[in-house]
Amino acid sequence: MVNALTSPPVPKVGRVIPNAPWPMVPLGEIGRWFGGGTPSKANPKYWTGGTIPWVSPKDMKQPLIDDAQDHITAAAVSESSTNMVEVGSVLVVARSGILQHTLPVAITTRRVALNQDIKAVEPRKDVAPEFLALALKAFEREILHTCTKTGTTVQSLELPVFQRFQIPVPSLSEQRRIVAEIEKQLTRLDAGVAALRRTQANLKRYRTAVLKAACEGGLVPRESGHWKQMTLEDACSKVTDGDHQPPPKVSDGIPFLTIGNISSGRLDFSDTRFVPSEYFAQIKADRVPQTNDVLYSVVGATIGIPVLVNTERQFCFQRHIALLKPSPAILPKFLWAFMASPRTFREAWAKTTGGMES
Numbered sequence: 001m002v003n004a005l006t007s008p009p010v011p012k013v014g015r016v017i018p019n020a021p022w023p024m025v026p027l028g029e030i031g032r033w034f035g036g037g038t039p040s041k042a043n044p045k046y047w048t049g050g051t052i053p054w055v056s057p058k059d060m061k062q063p064l065i066d067d068a069q070d071h072i073t074a075a076a077v078s079e080s081s082t083n084m085v086e087v088g089s090v091l092v093v094a095r096s097g098i099l100q101h102t103l104p105v106a107i108t109t110r111r112v113a114l115n116q117d118i119k120a121v122e123p124r125k126d127v128a129p130e131f132l133a134l135a136l137k138a139f140e141r142e143i144l145h146t147c148t149k150t151g152t153t154v155q156s157l158e159l160p161v162f163q164r165f166q167i168p169v170p171s172l173s174e175q176r177r178i179v180a181e182i183e184k185q186l187t188r189l190d191a192g193v194a195a196l197r198r199t200q201a202n203l204k205r206y207r208t209a210v211l212k213a214a215c216e217g218g219l220v221p222r223e224s225g226h227w228k229q230m231t232l233e234d235a236c237s238k239v240t241d242g243d244h245q246p247p248p249k250v251s252d253g254i255p256f257l258t259i260g261n262i263s264s265g266r267l268d269f270s271d272t273r274f275v276p277s278e279y280f281a282q283i284k285a286d287r288v289p290q291t292n293d294v295l296y297s298v299v300g301a302t303i304g305i306p307v308l309v310n311t312e313r314q315f316c317f318q319r320h321i322a323l324l325k326p327s328p329a330i331l332p333k334f335l336w337a338f339m340a341s342p343r344t345f346r347e348a349w350a351k352t353t354g355g356m357e358s
Helices: 074-079 129-138 140-147 159-164 172-215 277-281 332-340 342-350
Strands: 024-026 031-034 052-055 070-072 090-093 105-108 112-114 118-123 166-168 236-241 254-257 273-275 294-297 306-308 321-326
Touching (some): 052 074, 090 129, 105 129, 112 118, 129 140, 129 166, 129 172, 140 159, 172 332, 172 342, 254 277, 306 332, 321 332, 332 342
Parallel strands (some): 052 112
Antiparallel strands (some): 024 166, 090 105, 090 118, 236 321, 294 321
């Protein structure tokens, strides 16, 4: 892959799809490839008053490129290693940390210049830019797995290997039919995602309404008499929090939970710190979580997350989490529901100090 309009012949080796319905073409032969460069930042005539979009990885967050965050002048194009590419070119990020998990691809809708971390191809006449862009995304996992350099500080495509990577290329008319069908299906998918988000928002409101009604006596018929009012301290046999001293850390031992381990509303042991068993043994018994206890976040923007302990696994937790041990007269799940109610959340926020700690 070079900055000129022509490239040396690329050997037809690389990936193979058994019984491929269309001819397999190496990416190096799919069109004319271009690289880019950075005009000297020390020369103001390359940047001041520039009107030419200079595309870098930070601009590759959308499928169509019609502008860039940075702009250069015509002098920068003629006197530096950057290149201009035409409308309908397909851009690919070739060097960036994002290549750990994503291959950004976009199509230009106007002439643009390139940063050195971007590669562009002007597809040959029998290849539609839209089809090529979709094909690159379709084989994204495979490209990242086989064509990226390892052992470097920043991920980058191994360009000779990338050029040998083959994709199936049907006729131009077939490409257009494929693109049209994909766009139709993606439109349906976008509509489905939007509907799902609306449903999730409605379910969240419904959940809040149910909890509010339950904790205000409106969900089920009340038994005769009035509900007894009591403080949280009276409803629990113990209300406390975690150790205020930084605990010793070890690579393996007793899990030490932080707010991040309960922020989903469940106990999450997938990524925890650990403390020595000797440290855990010296914690007072009434500060050790037991099944049916309730944990409750009490700090900052994460305040008000209740979690019902549903495991017998031993663990301890940081001081930003409160431990509520329900009294025998209180059902643990009722205590959890009360702590999850909108009323409790409002009162918790109202009693915070400076909106941070309670």
